[in-house]
Amino acid sequence: MKQLLSTMAGTVFTIGVNAGDDVTAGQSVMVLESMKMEIPVEAETAGKVATVNAQVGDFVNEGDVLLTFE
Amino acid sequence: MTEKTAYNERLEQKLTTIFAGGHSKYHEKMKEQNKLFVRDRLALLFDDGVYLEDGRFANSEAGDLPADGVVTATGKVGGQQVCVMANDSTVKAGSWGSRTVEKIIRIQEIAEKTRVPMLYLVDSAGARITDQLDMFPNRRGAGRIFHNQVRMSGFVPQVCLLFGPSAAGGAYIPAFCDIVIMVEGNASMYLGSPRMAEKVIGEKVTLEEMGGARMHCTISGCGDVLVTSEQEAIAEVQRYLAYFPANFTEMPKVVEPKAVKEGRSLEAIIPENQNAPFDMYEAIDQLIDEGTFFNIKKLFATEIITGLARIEGQAVGIIANQPKAKGGVLFGDSADKAAKFINLCDAFGIPLLFLADVPGFMIGTKVERAGIIRHGAKLIMAMSSATVPKISVIVRKAYGAGLYAMAGPAFEPDVCIALPTAQIAVMGPEAAVNAVLANKIESIEDPKERLKFVQEKHQEYKEQIDIYKLASEMIIDEIVAPSDLREVLAMRFSAYSTKHIPQPPRKHPVYPV
Numbered sequence: 001m002k003q004l005l006s007t008m009a010g011t012v013f014t015i016g017v018n019a020g021d022d023v024t025a026g027q028s029v030m031v032l033e034s035m036k037m038e039i040p041v042e043a044e045t046a047g048k049v050a051t052v053n054a055q056v057g058d059f060v061n062e063g064d065v066l067l068t069f070e
Numbered sequence: 071m072t073e074k075t076a077y078n079e080r081l082e083q084k085l086t087t088i089f090a091g092g093h094s095k096y097h098e099k100m101k102e103q104n105k106l107f108v109r110d111r112l113a114l115l116f117d118d119g120v121y122l123e124d125g126r127f128a129n130s131e132a133g134d135l136p137a138d139g140v141v142t143a144t145g146k147v148g149g150q151q152v153c154v155m156a157n158d159s160t161v162k163a164g165s166w167g168s169r170t171v172e173k174i175i176r177i178q179e180i181a182e183k184t185r186v187p188m189l190y191l192v193d194s195a196g197a198r199i200t201d202q203l204d205m206f207p208n209r210r211g212a213g214r215i216f217h218n219q220v221r222m223s224g225f226v227p228q229v230c231l232l233f234g235p236s237a238a239g240g241a242y243i244p245a246f247c248d249i250v251i252m253v254e255g256n257a258s259m260y261l262g263s264p265r266m267a268e269k270v271i272g273e274k275v276t277l278e279e280m281g282g283a284r285m286h287c288t289i290s291g292c293g294d295v296l297v298t299s300e301q302e303a304i305a306e307v308q309r310y311l312a313y314f315p316a317n318f319t320e321m322p323k324v325v326e327p328k329a330v331k332e333g334r335s336l337e338a339i340i341p342e343n344q345n346a347p348f349d350m351y352e353a354i355d356q357l358i359d360e361g362t363f364f365n366i367k368k369l370f371a372t373e374i375i376t377g378l379a380r381i382e383g384q385a386v387g388i389i390a391n392q393p394k395a396k397g398g399v400l401f402g403d404s405a406d407k408a409a410k411f412i413n414l415c416d417a418f419g420i421p422l423l424f425l426a427d428v429p430g431f432m433i434g435t436k437v438e439r440a441g442i443i444r445h446g447a448k449l450i451m452a453m454s455s456a457t458v459p460k461i462s463v464i465v466r467k468a469y470g471a472g473l474y475a476m477a478g479p480a481f482e483p484d485v486c487i488a489l490p491t492a493q494i495a496v497m498g499p500e501a502a503v504n505a506v507l508a509n510k511i512e513s514i515e516d517p518k519e520r521l522k523f524v525q526e527k528h529q530e531y532k533e534q535i536d537i538y539k540l541a542s543e544m545i546i547d548e549i550v551a552p553s554d555l556r557e558v559l560a561m562r563f564s565a566y567s568t569k570h571i572p573q574p575p576r577k578h579p580v581y582p583v
Contacts, residue, residue, distance in 0.1 A: 003470060007396055008396050008397075008399065008401075009432070009434040009436055009437075018345050019484070034396075034397060034399070035362060035397055035432065036429060036498050036501055037345050037347070037393070037397030037399065038347060038397070039396060040347060061436055062437075063436075
């Protein structure tokens with residue numbers, strides 16, 4: 001199963017997708033807030049979102065799973 | 071026309087055998103992999119395909135080892151004399167015997183004596199185990215190749231084009247080069263092959279996972295430029311060399327200036343909200359001569375951009391934060407990437423342009439455990455000790471040690487320029503107000519009152535760090551309208567071109583690693 005990992009530590013600011021959504025490669029699926037910056041998180045490849053593993057306000061560390069794909 | 075004598079016929083026979091390389095089945099295999107025969111690579115690389123070869127008859131008496139699996143040559147690339155060693159993987163998989171190693175050492179010695187760039191076209195399985203005593207541990211064994219590379223580092227440019235494997239000890243050839251260009255799908259670099267890893271440590275992985283070109287160009291940082299074909303690799307090295315002098319005593323050439331790429335103005339590109347991302351590449355395009363950007367480590371540590379370019383025909387090395395990737399925050403990898411690039415430019419007289427939009431170095435347990443401080447120290451040391459002309463431009467924010475890393479005022483840039491959007495501080499307004507007034511903010515119960523208080527304090531803080539105040543205090547040297555920046559940079563780089571700073575009397579600094 002393909003996963004989308006957090007590239008850096010931060011707090012989940014907004015989530016732009018739900019389980020079941022189709023995403024395209026390069027689509028912004030989430031925004032983290034880290035170091036007072038908005039960090040857009042982009043899907044690396046196209047696919048259907050299986051699970052969203054974080055909620056708005058959650059702390060995520062570098063390498064944590066944000067989304068999984070079917 | 072050569073006269074036909076028995077002597078000449080023997081010579082011709084010998085040459086025909088040598089020029090043919092290894093067995094035809096290996097030539098077929100190369101074609102399947104979209105690889106070129108070593109002599110075709112050299113014909114593409116050198117101006118008009120012309121070169122002088124040394125050690126051509128090496129091991130020719132062995133019969134099946136033409137040129138002993140390596141062609142060493144000197145010729146011109148873009149008008150510049152260069153020395154080249156190129157493995158022939160049709161001959162025992164390009165492996166190294168004693169004469170192979172001796173040929174490589176000799177061409178390095180010629181590059182050093184004639185003070186010209188040294189290119190390594192690598193495609194080799196590594197040592198010939200059967201010949202190890204003749205090529206591995208001795209004084210003029212393979213170790214000497216790396217010893218020579220180290221001595222020549224910063225003396226002449228050294229470039230590696232990785233066309234195939236670069237295994238075990240051989241993997242240090244690319245490691246000691248200034249840059250490594252890798253062909254995706256064919257190039258690989260590893261100390262132990264997947265087969266060896268399975269036998270020795272029990273790990274099962276593919277060659278690409280272990281040491282493929284894309285992995286090295288995106289994750290390990292051992293690769294600098296990822297290309298899709300050998301032809302592209304050769305075109306890239308030709309483009310790269312045009313930015314460099316033949317050796318450290320000469321200056322980079324100035325070429326005919328070109329206009330900037332058509333596009334949005336810097337005012338339109340750079341958002342006023344300090345926290346909103348934008349694409350720094352688009353901003354760079356508005357400062358440089360169109361089509362001159364040579365991106366180094368484009369896919370690795372993308373939060374910092376390092377590349378060669380030209381402004382009004384003059385070569386410059388650009389180090390720029392990329393707010394679009396990880397907010398432009400500096401990490402261990404970004405620091406390493408920028409440190410090596412700065413060392414490269416400083417060694418060969420290429421002036422440096424810093425474009426700062428940086429929230430600082432990353433914080434948190436993950437990066438502290440990875441030693442972000444010692445990695446950051448490498449960047450600050452490289453930037454600080456560079457003596458080429460250095461211009462620092464504060465594009466938007468430059469917070470904390472981020473200001474230091476990007477050649478802030480204390481590090482003797484020749485000028486520190488701010489755009490009107492610049493903001494220099496220990497930390498941003500939000501972080502600062504939280505840090506200083508956390509208790510007071512907590513104690514305000516009414517949420518509206520609390521928000522009002524915080525906003526007032528943000529405003530006060532912003533006034534304290536107002537860029538005109540910093541200019542008035544002579545902390546920064548100049549505030550420039552974005553639309554004038556390119557012209558100002560061109561004039562200033564030209565003005566500083568005679569800069570000379572004598573080295574302090576010591577052997578060398580103690581480098582952080």
